[in-house]
Amino acid sequence: MKPIRIKMAHQLIVNYGLYRKMNIYEPHLATFNEMTGFHSLDYINYIDSISNKSDTNIVKQCIIIYTLFIYNNLIKIILVRLIVLFLQE
Amino acid sequence: MMNFSQMSTGATIDCARLISSMDADIAINWSGGLHHAKKLEASGFCYVNDIVLGILELLKTFNRVLYIDVDVHHGDGVEEAFFLTNRVMTLSYHRYGDFFPGTGSITDLGEGDGKYYAVNVPMKKGIDDDNYLRVFKSVKYTL
Numbered sequence: 001m002k003p004i005r006i007k008m009a010h011q012l013i014v015n016y017g018l019y020r021k022m023n024i025y026e027p028h029l030a031t032f033n034e035m036t037g038f039h040s041l042d043y044i045n046y047i048d049s050i051s052n053k054s055d056t057n058i059v060k061q062c063i064i065i066y067t068l069f070i071y072n073n074l075i076k077i078i079l080v081r082l083i084v085l086f087l088q089e
Numbered sequence: 090m091m092n093f094s095q096m097s098t099g100a101t102i103d104c105a106r107l108i109s110s111m112d113a114d115i116a117i118n119w120s121g122g123l124h125h126a127k128k129l130e131a132s133g134f135c136y137v138n139d140i141v142l143g144i145l146e147l148l149k150t151f152n153r154v155l156y157i158d159v160d161v162h163h164g165d166g167v168e169e170a171f172f173l174t175n176r177v178m179t180l181s182y183h184r185y186g187d188f189f190p191g192t193g194s195i196t197d198l199g200e201g202d203g204k205y206y207a208v209n210v211p212m213k214k215g216i217d218d219d220n221y222l223r224v225f226k227s228v229k230y231t232l
Binding site for chain 1 (some may be wrong): 090091092094095096098099100102103107113116117119120126128129130131136137138139141142170191
């Protein structure tokens with residue numbers, strides 16, 4: 001998932017007027033319990049631990065990039081915008 | 090990272106719940122679809138497989154689920170998760186042959202109880218809309 005894609009998705013949804021025909025929900029944050037329904041606990045713990053680390057080794061190994069951070073914020077902004085648009089309708 | 094995974098996964102699970110409770114006929118998570126993530130590893134920009142978790146949520150209510158994947162890459166994470174069960178049929182249309190993730194041969198059909206419940210439609214690059222639609226419809230209706 002790249003930030004540009006969510007931006008594009010947002011523009012398409014708005015410009016085609018799709019949001020007028022939809023209900024928009026704010027998702028809950030999935031819990032550890034929910035995620036371990038499929039993934040192993042170790043793996044989820046690992047993902048959680050690297051969130052707070054700036055270990056370059058890990059960053060090199062995985063494709064965890066700073067754009068994820070931007071992406072997170074973007075997604076929030078888009079969500080808020082969609083909700084505002086929805087309420088205006 | 091964790092926050093992103095939680096949002097993306099939470100949204101898909103919410104979608105599944107909306108459908109299970111009949112509050113919606115169609116539910117979309119625009120930021121979901123991380124179909125390459127495996128039980129123990131991240132792969133292809135996918136970290137937590139929200140689809141598998143969403144399907145598991147649906148299985149609490151419904152007996153069977155059909156999963157259709159129209160991404161250009163093979164949906165290997167989801168196929169792998171439900172390879173051995175006949176409660177979930179996975180159908181993936183993808184580009185195949187020297188292309189990420191390299192799985193999704195037409196001969197991969199599932200194993201055990203899940204035999205014939207994993208369907209792969211490998212394609213070469215350069216297919217146009219009309220042909221894609223024809224393949225998509227013919228395979229879907231056959232199933």
